[in-house]
Amino acid sequence: MNLRTLRAQAEARLREAGVDTPELDARYLLEHALTLTRTDFVTKAEQTIPDDDAARALALVERRAAREPVGRILGHREFWTIDLALNPDTLEPRPDTETVVEAVLAAIPDRKAPLRLIDFGTGTGCILLALLSELPNATGLGVDLSPLAVEGAAGNAERNGLADRARFQTGDWAKGIGDRFDIVVSNPPYIPSADIATLEPEVRQHDPLRALDGGPDGLEPYRILAADLSRLLVPGGLAAFEVGQGQAEDVAALVEAQGLGETAILCDLGGVKRCVRARKAQ
Numbered sequence: 240m241n242l243r244t245l246r247a248q249a250e251a252r253l254r255e256a257g258v259d260t261p262e263l264d265a266r267y268l269l270e271h272a273l274t275l276t277r278t279d280f281v282t283k284a285e286q287t288i289p290d291d292d293a294a295r296a297l298a299l300v301e302r303r304a305a306r307e308p309v310g311r312i313l314g315h316r317e318f319w320t321i322d323l324a325l326n327p328d329t330l331e332p333r334p335d336t337e338t339v340v341e342a343v344l345a346a347i348p349d350r351k352a353p354l355r356l357i358d359f360g361t362g363t364g365c366i367l368l369a370l371l372s373e374l375p376n377a378t379g380l381g382v383d384l385s386p387l388a389v390e391g392a393a394g395n396a397e398r399n400g401l402a403d404r405a406r407f408q409t410g411d412w413a414k415g416i417g418d419r420f421d422i423v424v425s426n427p428p429y430i431p432s433a434d435i436a437t438l439e440p441e442v443r444q445h446d447p448l449r450a451l452d453g454g455p456d457g458l459e460p461y462r463i464l465a466a467d468l469s470r471l472l473v474p475g476g477l478a479a480f481e482v483g484q485g486q487a488e489d490v491a492a493l494v495e496a497q498g499l500g501e502t503a504i505l506c507d508l509g510g511v512k513r514c515v516r517a518r519k520a521q
């Protein structure tokens with residue numbers, strides 16, 4: 240079998256399984272299984288693929304056909320300009336979450352300042368590490384309830400050359416944190432509990448429940464975090480939260496009720512209101 244035939248077979252299998260992006264996913268999986276670059280994938284279409292290599296590639300395609308996400312199969316995922324390893328306790332980072340990174344960077348007047356950041360529910364560490372990669376003198380603390388997520392995030396800091404400026408610890412939101420920060424970020428779990436059963440299998444079966452379930456109305460973690468913002472932030476400090484579809488105004492009201500102002504709601508690339516940013520008064 241040559242690469243062209245293998246590719247066609249993989250795409251057809253993913254299409255038949257109802258995968259949204261069969262061509263893209265087949266390419267990622269075949270490149271990974273056969274150690275091909277993107278260029279190889281196009282220029283070596285006629286190359287013969289040994290049977291055992293083809294079998295290995297098709298085994299990955301079968302996992303995807305069973306609705307395991309590509310990132311879980313590969314074990315890592317790109318986010319912003321960094322690459323993050325995943326583990327069973329870390330949410331697979333989503334492109335929508337880059338809205339939070341953009342929202343924070345857009346509100347920082349001096350990127351060289353020695354800012355102190357904290358990221359609640361850090362997961363892979365994606366938000367904190369992406370921000371540290373853009374803020375050369377900043378330091379950050381990532382907090383997560385899951386020890387395995389904390390371990391994964393620390394590994395991701397090493398993987399991206401940011402370990403000297405990033406710390407990670409287990410914790411229940413801001414309990415026990417007495418320091419003050421210039422920037423508080425979080426992408427907390429925000430799916431209403433009753434909606435979890437309706438999520439796509441990629442999410443429901445492969446992302447950790449603890450990373451998804453935001454309580455009866457999806458807003459429980461925001462209520463807890465908002466209540467601590469005033470004591471966590473320095474005067475003039477920034478807070479930025481990722482929010483689920485339809486939650487932006489409620490989350491904005493929660494942070495404003497704690498005395499924050501300059502509230503802004505920012506949209507993701509799909510036009511969905513995805514981030515609420517606010518500032519503590521000077």
Ligand SMILES: C[S@@+](CC[C@H](N)C(=O)[O-])C[C@H]1O[C@@H](n2cnc3c(N)ncnc32)[C@H](O)[C@@H]1O
Pocket residue numbers: 328329330331332333336359360361362363364365366382383384385388410411412425426427428429449450451
């Ligand atoms: C939606 S995920 C976000 C992960 C990562 N920040 C991202 O954007 O991909 C929410 C994270 O919050 C963590 N979490 C849930 N409850 C928590 C709590 N009480 N305290 C701290 N972290 C919590 C979960 O373990 C999960 O890693």
